[in-house]
Amino acid sequence: MFPSRNFRSHSSQQRNPPFKQRGGALVVAIFIIVVMSILGIAMVRILGDLSRATVSEVYGARAYAAARSGAEIFLTDLFPFDQPVAASECTSVSYSFTADGLNQCSADIDCVAYTIPAPFSGQHFRIVAEGVCSVGATNYSKRIILEATDGVF
Numbered sequence: 001m002f003p004s005r006n007f008r009s010h011s012s013q014q015r016n017p018p019f020k021q022r023g024g025a026l027v028v029a030i031f032i033i034v035v036m037s038i039l040g041i042a043m044v045r046i047l048g049d050l051s052r053a054t055v056s057e058v059y060g061a062r063a064y065a066a067a068r069s070g071a072e073i074f075l076t077d078l079f080p081f082d083q084p085v086a087a088s089e090c091t092s093v094s095y096s097f098t099a100d101g102l103n104q105c106s107a108d109i110d111c112v113a114y115t116i117p118a119p120f121s122g123q124h125f126r127i128v129a130e131g132v133c134s135v136g137a138t139n140y141s142k143r144i145i146l147e148a149t150d151g152v153f
Helices: 024-078
Strands: 093-097 105-115 123-135 139-148
Touching: 024 093, 024 105, 024 123, 024 139
Parallel strands: none
Antiparallel strands: 093 105, 105 123, 123 139
């Protein structure tokens, strides 16, 4: 009924005997293992760098808070409430903090006073506050500069 056709069936193809196989799958498997290992090592290094950056950012923020706190304490001494300016307080001062969040932090304050020339009157103060937080052998620091005056312009 049907004409004779020559079909090759898959089962009729000869397969290489096991001793002639070259191990192509083994090469691919080793390549995948090496690539995945390199990616794993890279991810571990990236996560370690992110962890160190986060610690640095947190302690940098604490050092900034220490500098701001020291500057504010200094300004309250320099400009006492309902009293004249205490220009004699414009010196170098250090504060150490023990409160939560600023533990192991300190602030070093330097102040320079300038007399405002005529036709104006008063004094101008340049205040440099440096906050330092210590963690083991590492110090994190931030510096801010403030300017204040009691003069009339």
